Amino acid sequence: xxxxxxxxxxxxxxxxxxxxxxxxxxxxxxxxxxxxxxxxxxxxxxxxxxxxxxxxxxxxxxxxxxxxxxxxxxxxxxxxxxxxxxxxxxxxxxxxxxxxxxxxxxxxxxxxxxxxxxxxxxxxxxxxxxxxxxxxxxxxxxxxxxxxxxxxxxxxxxxxxxxxxxxxxxxxxxxxxxxxxxxxxxxxxxxxxxxxxxxxxxxxxxxxxxxxxxxxxxxxxxxxxxxxxxxxxxxxxxxxxxxxxxxxxxxxxxxxxxxxxxxxxxxxxxxxxxxxxxxxxxxxxxxxxxxxxxxxxxxxxxxxxxxxxxxxxxxxxxxxxxxxxxxxxxxxxxxxxxxxxxxxxxxxxxxxxxxxxxxxxxxxxxxxxxxxxxxxxxxxxxxxxxxxxxxxxxxxxxxxxxxxxxxxxxxxxxx
Amino acid sequence: xxxxxxxxxxxxxxxxxxxxxxxxxxxxxxxxxxxxxxxxxxxxxxxxxxxxxxxxxxxxxxxxxxxxxxxxxxxxxxxxxxxxxxxxxxxxxxxxxxxxxxxxxxxxxxxxxxxxxxxxxxxxxxxxxxxxxxxxxxx
Numbered sequence: 001x002x003x004x005x006x007x008x009x010x011x012x013x014x015x016x017x018x019x020x021x022x023x024x025x026x027x028x029x030x031x032x033x034x035x036x037x038x039x040x041x042x043x044x045x046x047x048x049x050x051x052x053x054x055x056x057x058x059x060x061x062x063x064x065x066x067x068x069x070x071x072x073x074x075x076x077x078x079x080x081x082x083x084x085x086x087x088x089x090x091x092x093x094x095x096x097x098x099x100x101x102x103x104x105x106x107x108x109x110x111x112x113x114x115x116x117x118x119x120x121x122x123x124x125x126x127x128x129x130x131x132x133x134x135x136x137x138x139x140x141x142x143x144x145x146x147x148x149x150x151x152x153x154x155x156x157x158x159x160x161x162x163x164x165x166x167x168x169x170x171x172x173x174x175x176x177x178x179x180x181x182x183x184x185x186x187x188x189x190x191x192x193x194x195x196x197x198x199x200x201x202x203x204x205x206x207x208x209x210x211x212x213x214x215x216x217x218x219x220x221x222x223x224x225x226x227x228x229x230x231x232x233x234x235x236x237x238x239x240x241x242x243x244x245x246x247x248x249x250x251x252x253x254x255x256x257x258x259x260x261x262x263x264x265x266x267x268x269x270x271x272x273x274x275x276x277x278x279x280x281x282x283x284x285x286x287x288x289x290x291x292x293x294x295x296x297x298x299x300x301x302x303x304x305x306x307x308x309x310x311x312x313x314x315x316x317x318x319x320x321x322x323x324x325x326x327x328x329x330x331x332x333x334x335x336x337x338x339x340x341x342x343x344x345x346x347x348x349x350x351x352x353x354x355x356x357x358x359x360x361x362x363x364x365x366x367x368x369x370x371x372x373x374x375x376x377x378x379x380x381x382x383x384x385x386x387x388x389x390x391x392x393x394x395x396x397x398x399x400x401x402x403x404x405x406x407x408x409x410x411x412x413x414x415x
Numbered sequence: 416x417x418x419x420x421x422x423x424x425x426x427x428x429x430x431x432x433x434x435x436x437x438x439x440x441x442x443x444x445x446x447x448x449x450x451x452x453x454x455x456x457x458x459x460x461x462x463x464x465x466x467x468x469x470x471x472x473x474x475x476x477x478x479x480x481x482x483x484x485x486x487x488x489x490x491x492x493x494x495x496x497x498x499x500x501x502x503x504x505x506x507x508x509x510x511x512x513x514x515x516x517x518x519x520x521x522x523x524x525x526x527x528x529x530x531x532x533x534x535x536x537x538x539x540x541x542x543x544x545x546x547x548x549x550x551x552x553x554x
Contacts, residue, residue: 028429145482388459
């Protein structure tokens with residue numbers, strides 16, 4: 001790879017050993033991926049937390065490993081707009097879950113360091129809901145596959161899928177290797193999905209994403225005939241596309257900034273493959289994440305990816321004056337910024353009065369020793385991962401059905 | 416008996432390592448399908464379900480999915496439970512990054528089909544610096 005004088009200087013240690021290591025990571029990664037150069041990055045989103053998943057149990061080794069990266073990293077300043085992905089622990093304690101004290105303390109230390117380095121600690125998987133909204137063409141280095149797909153497909157920004165090490169390195173040195181969807185030729189769609197099913201809820205858009213993610217491999221899909229998505233529809237589509245697959249971006253014809261038409265999305269070429277998403281595909285996507293037909297449930301998870309203020313308001317207004325069924329937990333997951341807003345407006349209190357939690361910074365598959373037997377969730381992504389990571393039976397259904405299950409303590413198909 | 420096969424390939428992440436092969440013509444997600452502390456594959460229904468990654472040369476089509484791949488690889492490595500080398504047919508950028516930051520050799524673009532030539536339990540030496548893997552059949 002050809003480096004500029006400035007990049008070479010950093011690589012050779014001219015700005016200290018840690019930045020030299022960051023530059024080496026980016027160069028070695030870029031060379032393996034066929035990048036010819038590093039380009040300036042304007043926006044990053046990285047994990048700045050102790051990466052211990054409590055489902056598995058984070059120990060001192062994990063904390064040490066996080067600190068080995070973050071202590072030297074936070075001796076520097078970020079070069080650009082840099083927000084942070086979820087945490088794995090925060091200081092709030094709930095009766096249902098234990099946040100280990102040593103991990104919480106490590107998190108508090110990190111928050112102090114990271115603030116001074118210039119990281120904006122949004123602690124969310126959906127940074128585009130809390131102010132990090134890159135513009136079309138902006139080169140980003142984002143972690144979180146669902147947010148990567150959203151940034152590329154809905155906002156027209158450009159980011160490959162990053163890991164935390166590369167996103168932090170990019171934030172500190174100000175460059176990323178140029179490969180994948182940073183280049184025009186890799187953003188064109190090759191897989192055409194003709195949508196004939198009537199998508200009525202955001203979870204239906206999730207079904208479309210889940211179906212497509214499984215067949216797309218590393219291809220870029222284009223959706224034709226899907227109609228106009230809301231922000232929440234787009235969020236569910238992007239999250240499900242990235243679940244259990246390698247999709248980095250999609251086009252929604254007429255919606256994606258660089259896909260005014262189907263032809264533009266395809267770059268003037270015929271699609272390499274063409275599939276239909278009809279009523280039977282819609283039903284099949286749901287049935288893949290429905291482990292039971294009609295049963296009592298104990299846990300309802302909403303806000304995957306993190307809920308917007310609008311979603312929280314809708315949940316609160318549905319629950320107002322009602323009470324969850326005995327023994328049912330409702331977790332509404334969101335960013336701290338959104339929860340603060342919801343609390344100010346009184347929506348947080350309504351949900352808590354009904355017996356639910358508005359849980360910020362993280363989510364059940366990431367940070368809880370949650371004991372759940374039967375989960376209902378509106379997110380295909382949450383259902384997919386919760387099955388293995390929480391070890392529970394899962395059902396995916398739309399938000400209204402999830403809330404009805406929380407209120408009655410039971411979910412049955414086709415209600 | 417004692418035969419060895421040399422397969423040319425492209426070294427993606429430099430280094431040299433040797434171990435027992437763990438082979439599946441399948442994809443694997445390090446997020447959600449691997450317990451990072453024990454290095455055990457936990458995905459129900461996966462061809463490698465229940466297998467340990469510890470010390471193995473992981474021969475799979477590719478990793479998939481999550482941006483947490485490098486992080487999970489790092490956690491497993493810290494516990495001594497990560498693979499010692501990756502032999503992947505398709506190139507997943509996150510696995511490449513995980514190998515770069517955790518200094519695990521990785522190769523791809525093999526001249527011959529690894530799923531025809533390598534079986535779980537074979538002894539495999541991965542030399543990413545010279546672009547070869549050497550397979551010794553056991554038994």
